[in-house]
Amino acid sequence: METHVEGRGFGTLIRLYGGSLGSQKLRDTRGTETQSGLPQLDLDWLNETFEDGRAHRYWFLTTYTTLANYQHSLGKVPFSAMVMDEIQNIKNRATLASRAVEAMNADFRIGLTGTPIENAAIDLWTIMDRIAPGCLRSGSYFKEQYAVPDAENMADLHARVFKPRGTVPPLGLRRLKDEVARDLPTKRRYLQPRLMPKVQADAYDLAQIKLANGGPGAALKMLHHIRSVSVHPGDTGATRPDEFIAKSARLDAVMDILRRIKAADERVLVFIEHRDMQFRFAEIVRHFFGLERIDVINGDTPIPRCQEIVNRFQRHLKADGGFDMLILGPKAAGTGLTLTAATHVIHLSRWWNPAVEEQCNDRVHRIGQTRPVAVHIPMALHPELGAQSFDCLLQSLMQRKRKLAEQALWPMGDNNSDVSGLTEAVAAPTRGNHTVLADSMAEQFRRDGLLITSPDADGARELR
Structure with a gap:
């Protein structure tokens, strides 16, 4: 103004x-x-x-x-x-x-x-x-x-x-x-699949059984629980950082992504929904990467404090300070912020609303950005379910809704059809041996009508 x-x-x-x-x-x-x-x-x-x-x-x-x-x-x-x-x-x-x-x-x-x-x-x-x-x-x-x-x-x-x-x-x-910001640099999306460790797969199996046996009223609650387990199976004890990460396929993938970003001296936004995970993850990253501070913006962050955090992060545009990271809640920080000092976005936890996710990506990929942007989506695949795992089914739902929205107006929220379809697919999948990630990803891309891309050296597959 x-x-x-x-x-x-x-x-x-x-x-x-x-x-x-x-x-x-x-x-x-x-x-x-x-x-x-x-x-x-x-x-x-x-x-x-x-x-x-x-x-x-x-x-x-x-x-x-x-x-x-x-x-x-x-x-x-x-x-x-x-x-x-x-x-x-x-x-x-x-x-x-x-x-x-x-x-x-x-x-x-x-x-x-x-x-x-x-x-x-x-x-x-x-x-x-x-x-x-x-x-x-x-x-x-x-x-x-x-x-x-x-x-x-x-x-x-x-x-x-x-x-x-x-x-x-x-x-x-x-x-x-x-159409209107053609001078913006490219934005690429990458799926980062990992096989669940046994402790996470066991927790997933238990949640899936409860979902299959529960009544209609309990379906949404159990679906949210499976979504949470797909991030991390849960740990109430005092666990060492490396042990905590080892229990989660998604966290394992995120740590590999962060190592590559740090090696390139670039900056990243990590979107996490749950408050406890936001702060625990901040401490884990500080432990492994030696950052002096990692700020968190969520619904509890006052507006003046939020602006202070944004200003501190954006200082890299004037004096590049190397690797840095912000942790944000997707609902509270997904709109209204400009964070073009970052060139990477990681969605550690996802909501089944592509509009919310795209708003998060737009904190980085917006006017003022001068470098290519990479959006990383870590995925936890059950070794007996492969492309029928929750993360893969959620990705297919997001892809379908994104395509519909590109063609015309389309509600992005979780309507009854989305919930019932996702619940049915998660509750009664066909099990087998799906330990080969390449096969599961090929099934994923075919189901979504996308060109099957080859993984890079780190196992990431670009969505085209």
């Missing part, structure tokens, strides 16, 4: 977030408007700017949280335009932030997002209703038409949003990164 607004003389930027908020509050007010129900911002000075025809010279920069907390004051301001970045953050219409956006008084609204349908089709309805109320009719009508996605209704929804209607321009403009 400082570069494009003040620098070009567009006017005065008013910051309404963090410590800057205090200068705009009424004297002797405490807390927020959601607590008191009364306006707490002193914006009366704007009245004179309207009278003098100078109001267009002022820009407000705020967050969705601040907007929700001070919506009574901000709702009284007649804005000419309202620009909402990462608008998928208000996809839940019942949240205070989403309702605050709805209540704002703005002549013109623009929303920007890389994931118009992050979970379910109703996400798009909420987003569009906040931009142009009524443009997709009522929420009940929308659910009736699009709640259960199929090729026909998703194509119809795509046309309603992105196609012009006679002389009326489309509601939305879809711009793919490959």
Whole structure:
């Protein structure tokens, strides 16, 4: 904003977030408007700017949280335009932030997002209703038409949003990164398969039996448990770092990846969902690689602290400090951050939502990146299941949903069809001897309709 607004003389930027908020509050007010129900911002000075025809010279920069907390004051301001970045953050219409956006008084609204349908089709309805109320009719009508996605209704929804209607321009403009950021360096994805050690395979077998014998209500819970076991079988005792790694095929693969990144003096982001694993993994990497510190960004990280971590990491762009790493939670740190000092992304744990995963990758592969980016996906393969292991089945689901999303709008979240299909495949696979990784990967690539690539010297296979 400082570069494009003040620098070009567009006017005065008013910051309404963090410590800057205090200068705009009424004297002797405490807390927020959601607590008191009364306006707490002193914006009366704007009245004179309207009278003098100078109001267009002022820009407000705020967050969705601040907007929700001070919506009574901000709702009284007649804005000419309202620009909402990462608008998928208000996809839940019942949240205070989403309702605050709805209540704002703005002549013109623009929303920007890389994931118009992050979970379910109703996400798009909420987003569009906040931009142009009524443009997709009522929420009940929308659910009736699009709640259960199929090729026909998703194509119809795509046309309603992105196609012009006679002389009326489309509601939305879809711009793919490959089309508008052609100068970005390449981004390559690699699968890094490893066979599960016995302790992990045994834990997987136990979870699989429970999944097969459990009722419908327990299926999702057990599926999450298998997903967790595929990261690590669990260890409550005080285990040495090398012993902890030896129990997990994924961790074993990640350590090999990190050694190669360190040898190249490059930097990496590692996405891990579970908080305990985030901090334990940080200590393990510090132990093996001698890093003085490894910062973690998750849902508990305050915004000022988060920015400090980002600034420290990005310093490598000015003075290359060699190998470094950040650990991030995919939901909390998957949007809004620029971390182009890294050139590698590792997904130690994965959610079955390719939109979330792609947002994580885009922390690195974005404007400002000047070097090729590598995305690494470690996979734990059961020696008796091979390509029927959870990690391989999840990869196939992600690949299928990614293809559908490239062709048209498609919900990326875990719908009932995804869960039931994945549960059925995980609960009753065909067992055999699948200790040859090359055979399992060939089956994986054929199932996903991809060109079978040869492994590199480290066993990684590129997705093309």
